[in-house]
Amino acid sequence: xxxxxxxxxxxxxxxxxxxxxxxxxxxxxxxxxxxxxxxxxxxxxxxxxxxxxxxxxxxxxxxxxxxxxxxxxxxxxxxxxxxxxxxxxxxxxxxxxxxxxxxxxxxxxxxxxxxxxxxxxxxxxxxxxxxxxxxxxxxxxxxxxxxxxxxxxxxxxxxxxxxxxxxxxxxxxxxxxxxxxxxxxxxxxxxxxxxxxxxxxxxxxxxxxxxxxxxxxxxxxxxxxxxxxxxxxxxxx
Numbered sequence: 001x002x003x004x005x006x007x008x009x010x011x012x013x014x015x016x017x018x019x020x021x022x023x024x025x026x027x028x029x030x031x032x033x034x035x036x037x038x039x040x041x042x043x044x045x046x047x048x049x050x051x052x053x054x055x056x057x058x059x060x061x062x063x064x065x066x067x068x069x070x071x072x073x074x075x076x077x078x079x080x081x082x083x084x085x086x087x088x089x090x091x092x093x094x095x096x097x098x099x100x101x102x103x104x105x106x107x108x109x110x111x112x113x114x115x116x117x118x119x120x121x122x123x124x125x126x127x128x129x130x131x132x133x134x135x136x137x138x139x140x141x142x143x144x145x146x147x148x149x150x151x152x153x154x155x156x157x158x159x160x161x162x163x164x165x166x167x168x169x170x171x172x173x174x175x176x177x178x179x180x181x182x183x184x185x186x187x188x189x190x191x192x193x194x195x196x197x198x199x200x201x202x203x204x205x206x207x208x209x210x211x212x213x214x215x216x217x218x219x220x221x222x223x224x225x226x227x228x229x230x231x232x233x234x235x236x237x
Contacts, residue, residue, distance in 0.1 A: 005119040007112065007189060016110060019132040023139035030144035041146065045087035048133050052080065055126050073168055073179040075105045075161065076131060083134045086141065093156065095147045100157030102138040104212040106131050114186040148220050154213045161209060 006012065030040050059065040072081075082098035085091060109131050115124050141147040168179040178184055185192045185201060195204035 003115045003118050003124075003188075005113065005115050005124070011119065012113075015128050015132065019110070019136050020139070022132070023136040023143060026136070026140040027143035030140070030146070041087050041090075041141075044133075044137055044140065045084055048080070048084055048087070048130075048137065051126075051129060051133065055130070058122075068171070068175040068177050071177075071179075073164075073171065073177075075101060075164060075180055076109050076134070078160070078164055079106050080130065080134050083137050086147065087137055090141075090147055092147070092150060095141065096149055096153035096156045097160045099138050099142070099147070099149050100153055100213045100216055101160070102134050103216050104157075104209060105161075106134045108191060110135060112186075112188065112190040114188050114190070149217050151217075151221075154210070154217050157213050158210060162206075 026040065026044065030037075033040060056065060059070060064070070072078075079098060079101040082094055083102060086095040086098045110128070113124075113127060113131075115127065117123050119125075165180055165182065169182050171177060172179055172183050176183075181192065182202060184198065191208070192201045192205060195201035195208075
């Protein structure tokens with residue numbers, strides 16, 4: 001559906017900049033707090049959780065929470081829930097997947113948003129809030145040094161991505177939905193437009209996802225390998 005939202009226009013760039021600025025501000029604030037303090041991290045988790053509950057409550061109140069189209073089966077939905085768990089627990093395994101999916105997947109939803117109404121309608125504002133908070137949360141955890149991806153992050157993320165795709169593929173076939181855009185590309189412009197028609201854009205998307213995940217891990221490769229060597233050294237002493 002055509003909307004009035006201009007891709008990489010002033011409004012779009014302002015939103016993207018605000019997300020990065022929010023992450024930077026949260027990180028700076030975290031570093032000023034008592035070492036080991038988790039209040040800010042838990043507060044951010046509560047904001048994301050309340051926003052999610054409010055949105056689904058709004059849909060239910062207006063009788064728009066319908067089956068099967070409104071089920072949380074897109075990659076961004078999974079990433080949001082993993083982000084919540086990562087914020088609440090700092091689980092390394094959960095963070096590995098959330099970090100990769102947020103910065104390789106949810107970020108794409110922000111760069112090429114699939115909007116169905118004119119901006120700034122309630123749904124489009126909520127779209128940017130939900131996706132923006134997920135990306136900001138992952139940047140905040142990394143920049144504040146509360147979490148960082150490990151060597152297994154790429155493999156874990158690719159496994160999670162393909163498991164969700166397999167489930168969504170079966171679900172789409174049964175209910176004629178389009179979760180993860182496995183049946184057809186988004187109506188709005190997206191990176192998938194570069195990869196040809198179905199099913200080739202899915203195959204190409206798999207390769208691009210793998211490359212993006214490798215690039216996201218690359219800045220942490222040396223520190224992760226150093227940490228592994230130190231752990232192995234302590235184990236032999």
